[in-house]
Amino acid sequence: MHIKTTKCNRFCLVASVTNPEVFSRPEAQAGFEALFRSFDPEVQFQYFRSFRRVRISFSDALAAAEARLRLNKTDFNGKEMRLYFAQSVHIGSPRLEPPKPDKQFLISPPASPPVGWEQSKDAMPVINYDLLCAISKLGPGDKYELHTATPTTPSVVVHVCEDEGEVGDSSPLEDSDQDDKPRPMRPKIIQTRRPDYRSDVKQ
Template sequence: MEVQRAAEEEEEEVAVDVQVTDLLNALIAWKVPEDLFTISSLKASFETLFRSFDPEVQFQYFRSFRRVRISFSDAAAAAEARLRLHRTDFNGTEIRLYFPQSVHIGSPRLKPPKPEKQFLISPPASPPVGWEQSHDATPVINYDLLCAISKIGPGETYELHTATPTTPSVVVHVCEDEQGLGPTVADCSQQEKPLAPRPKIVQTRRPDFMPGAEQ
């Protein structure tokens, strides 16, 4: 039942209402000449073609897309302009006119998120009923293992996990301390012995100052 309910919720989220509306009172001129955006006389000639159908026509130029939006006062003027000017020649380029479309995805009204997802919003809203914050688990420290490892001397090994037919063994190899810089073998019940002093790092000497050198 839970699997079926989850599948139904996914189908509800995937099924989105998409509405496409044609804007019949406007046209989009597609791939217009590049000179149309820079030469004023060419722009005036282009606008004259459409003002013969509607004196109140308005133009919006999109140079990056090489398109022009032509808005008419009514749909009849837009339909007549497309019927007569579509695929006609203008300054050596074929004019292509299309009706723009407005795409609405989902409901036109904004719906609030589902209650079980509201606590993921930043800043968070009220959490759902019954929701409780989880607490981090307390770290587990194996003192027996730490004690056994501390008793291992240099060059010795300690098997942490015995091998099985399906898993390998885990063995700790302690490196030998040739220079005597590392800690010595210490028992857990005894006090820790002081470590040997660490070697001093010699700082690199700064070059002598030369007055003749350019800074």
Template sequence: MQQAENGGEEEATVDVQFTDLPNALIACKVPEDLFNEGSLKASFEALFRSFDPEVQFQYFRSFRRVRISFSDALAAAEARLRLHKTDFNGKEMRLYFAQSVHIGIGWEQSQDATPVINYDLLCAISKLGPGDKYELHTATPTTPSVVVHVCEDERGDSSAPDDSDQDDKPRPSRPKIIQTRRPDYSPGVKQ
């Protein structure tokens, strides 16, 4: 703060950096008619155009707010100083500085983890024959066991092509896994 003397009186001047201030205001609790009537909207915008002819408006009807963006922070500060808590169409107009949010600076999407392939499980399942089972997880007092069963084939045909060309003895045919039938639909609560 700098001080100067003029004829015995002290006058204080403040050195403010207006580049640190936001260049937008938010008008809160504006009259509902502002969103419907063109003439009311024009008179509202005229209040702010006197501070900056290039001012821009964004209307948020559901929040009953208007964002007023000025070309510089000095015009926004002056408009707030003169118009905050003034009457507009029978309502007290409240103006607040809009905070700027910077999203995405330095942000990078994380890399997806490499999927875990359990080769022991794949090997055990590939060796299962019809009617065999493989226990994935042993039961505990609080959890059930998880067991893979290979179903018997009712028709006797194979679901996979026979890849026994290189072996002298044929491999047992693999049964086809039949999809579990969806339970019958029973209507719940009627609306």
């Protein structure tokens, strides 16, 4: 929407009235209107109390000009009255155009993808087949070193866990087939004992 330069309305005056009686007392309004009816009997008035302004519409442009020439900066009930020609605003376009979509990318989520945007494809998962092959060849108790230790970093070693059935639950026959190595005992989880009930303790 483009707003052009404002132009004066030659048929309309705006009176700046500081006397509040013009907006509240009918006698003051009648005296105020009589000043302008002497120039144009068909003059019309619109009162704007909040702005302390009165819009005065004339049927003749010459009558409006003469009224402003004679009554501007005159005294009305002890207060100075000022008169101005009303301003008319001319809009370039009869319709209100939407704003340019310069900052629509700030909307989250965006209303539509920008021009040239394409859906990105998910990357393929990285699978270390050498590591999988080395682990598959390991037996129980074996280890595979991924990275050798340096003076500043430790080594990374993969240990193969033993099966649950081989720790503490193996039969004598199965133990005879395995190496004579001591097997660690599986720790037993001890349940916490509930305190004894005492009648003197208040719940």
